[in-house]
Amino acid sequence: MALVLQGATFLHQYLGSLLHTHPSKSDTALKLGVLSSAQINPAAIIRPVETHPDVILYRIASRDASTAAKAAKQYHFAKSSGSYQELLDDPDVDIVYISTPNGLHYEWASKAIQAGKHVLCEKPFTANASEARALIDQAAQKGVIIEEAFHWQFHPAAHVFRQILEAGPHGQILRTEAIMTASPGVPKGDIRWQYDLAGGSAMDMTYALSFTRYALRAQRPRTVHSVTARRSAEDPRVDEAMYAYLTFADPSGHEVHSRIYTDMARDWVGGVVPRFWELPSIEVETEKAIIVFYNAMMPHLYHYIAVTDKTTGKTRYHRQYRGGPLWGSVLTSVGKGGQSHWSTYRWQLEAFVDAVRGKAPAYWIPGDESICQMECIDTMYQAAGLPVRGTNADKGD
Known part of the structure; x- marks a missing residue:
């Protein structure tokens, strides 16, 4: 049952964060920006990043500056933003995770692409197929990676x-x-x-x-x-x-x-x-x-x-x-x-x-x-x- 699974995964990730040693980060680690303060963030991206040596929690954005600052402090992001656009305007952000409501996926994924960021976008990818085609085309034109987060x-x-x-x-x-x-x-x-x-x-x-x-x-x-x-x-x-x-x-x-x-x-x-x-x-x-x-x-x-x-x-x-x-x-x-x-x-x-590093991933979901x-x-x-x-x-x- 979906809601029970979600809660169990939050607990699984939290316990994993406590029980397993976090690796040292590489000097060239990718800087992650998280768009939104959604409840899914800890399980879907924050805890996974903690255990990856080549990604750091760099910046998190919310439409409310105090909410973003609170999340940054709680999860040890280096910076926070009171607007999504401010995060995208940061030239140090390499990759962006988008967990906004479904209807906003296209708008902010598109803006992230135009800002030259690689994008991991929550499912469903967009609100409709027309938006999906547009995002895939935009990413190809800008030469950035975009992936729908069908994690399973x-x-x-x-x-x-x-x-x-x-x-x-x-x-x-x-x-x-x-x-x-x-x-x-x-x-x-x-x-x-x-x-x-x-x-x-x-x-x-x-x-x-x-x-x-x-x-x-x-x-x-x-x-x-x-x-x-x-x-x-x-x-x-x-x-x-x-x-x-x-x-x-x-x-x-x-x-x-x-x-x-x-x-x-x-x-x-x-x-x-x-x-x-x-x-x-x-x-x-x-x-x-x-x-x-x-x-x-x-x-x-x-x-x-x-x-x-x-x-x-x-x-x-x-x-x-x-x-x-x-x-x-x-x-x-x-x-x-x-x-x-x-x-x-x-x-x-x-x-x-x-x-993102230009390697062949073990598994990938093509834009098509x-x-x-x-x-x-x-x-x-x-x-x-x-x-x-x-x-x-x-x-x-």
Whole structure:
């Protein structure tokens, strides 16, 4: 369940910061600027930077100077700014992490690019596909790196999951079913409920779509069979929950039926028990097996990849916290194969720094992938009869 996972990751990162020695920083370490004082910052970027020898916490910005100063003091940034633009105007900032509300991603990522900064931008990448295309084009023109922070894809467990799917003995993929919910639900008044800030379950819980496309190496859906949204009572443009039934094509052209379910206010069992066990996951049925990646969103906390043979009914479990198909032979900043206590965000930072330094990262999400992800989300909203985020649509009926 999404909110429980978020809290667990904050604790995981905090304890990791206390238990593991921080490395000395290199003389040429990249200087990080953080745009916004979002709650996700400690887990997503601050703690990971503490354990990376080639990045320092240099500057943090908020729209309120006192908030920025407080965060800088708490997390040991060298400087703070009372405006985002002031941070971008600092020539010493090398890389920028953007954790503003969804609807502001494009504006500030674009300004960061124009300022010559490399950008790590939280998911969803932008409010819509048009904005995503523009950012990728701008980054290419300026010669800077931009990456969508789909952190889970950088974790060794994700690579083992894909290896199992593509190894061959399980046959072709027939169907997928991905889910991400919040139970208890996202609190009312949260920015994720605001249409003008590109809120909605399909936006905030875009992981479920990401799990699906990653498993299939798919781009856009070949067929949209149905998309149904449960609208927010406060703003009918915002999807409280969305259920999509799509058909994608795998790299060989084989069609795969995919169901995707997101819910920011998942009902409780019997009205009294929150679904704490319902972690973001994907089930894949192949010709010969049922394969489940449980807790694909934050596998550093706990995960398993269960492979059940259809003929024998026997299940084998796989777990991977370091090394693996992609990281196993890589000499990371702290040793070969990385560290088992690293969070998904720390693996992501490792790859991001390598890319900025001109090295070939062990794993990377190309800009075209982020564009396709936003195109899929736009398509789902249109099929559900809801306005695409970032458009000036009036409130629905």
